[in-house]
Amino acid sequence: QSVLTQPPSVSAAPGQKVTISCSGSSSNIGNNYVSWYQQLPGTAPKLLIYDNNQRPSGIPDRFSGSKSGTSATLGITGLQAGDEADYYCGTWDSSLNNYWLFGGGTKLTVL
Amino acid sequence: EVQLVESGGGLVKPGGALRLSCAASGFTFSDAWMSWVRQAPGKGLEWVGRITSKSDGGAADYAAPVKGRFTISRDDSENTLYLEMDSLKSEDTAVYYCTRQLTRFDYWGQGTLVTVSS
Numbered sequence: 001q002s003v004l005t006q007p008p009s010v011s012a013a014p015g016q017k018v019t020i021s022c023s024g025s026s027s028n029i030g031n032n033y034v035s036w037y038q039q040l041p042g043t044a045p046k047l048l049i050y051d052n053n054q055r056p057s058g059i060p061d062r063f064s065g066s067k068s069g070t071s072a073t074l075g076i077t078g079l080q081a082g083d084e085a086d087y088y089c090g091t092w093d094s095s096l097n098n099y100w101l102f103g104g105g106t107k108l109t110v111l
Numbered sequence: 112e113v114q115l116v117e118s119g120g121g122l123v124k125p126g127g128a129l130r131l132s133c134a135a136s137g138f139t140f141s142d143a144w145m146s147w148v149r150q151a152p153g154k155g156l157e158w159v160g161r162i163t164s165k166s167d168g169g170a171a172d173y174a175a176p177v178k179g180r181f182t183i184s185r186d187d188s189e190n191t192l193y194l195e196m197d198s199l200k201s202e203d204t205a206v207y208y209c210t211r212q213l214t215r216f217d218y219w220g221q222g223t224l225v226t227v228s229s
Contacts, residue, residue: 032214035214037216044208044219047218050214050215050217051214099172100161101158102148103155105155105156
């Protein structure tokens, strides 16, 4: 069981919008930047969102991120078949052990 | 173009050892903090550990499941990151990725598969 909680799966039709939540605590999300990663089947993860809401160059503005308190959200609009993937949130945990956490991952299905 | 290329994976018996390498190019490796992240078959991502740049102390931190068994090191003259794995267990079976770390992991290698099995 991950310290960062994500829904195991979400689904929506092409063209629709979907959101994926990531819930943590004050020692992780509450006091650190959140990033999001997309992992297409059989490939390495790819950075989608960093520092809560910033997009790396080349990431379309259909992808957005936000953070409020101890939760973060990834939003994807204008869903495409190619968006079908696993999505992970991640952040540091600044408790005594100071380690990186990933959420358990969310499988996005484009219906 | 940034490239991270892992190598050294393979089949090893429980209790055995293995060293993974990650060759970096396209950025100033000596300035970078680097991490290893693994993914067991059909499972999610798990952070293994990280090493800071030498100018920031060159210290390594590890996740609890691997602490005391795994060692991360770097050779800045060769632009290479290493992961020494000892006392391997079946639960260490995973694809191991090396990644550059800022406040996020912005570049990832393609991964190398480590299988621990008798």
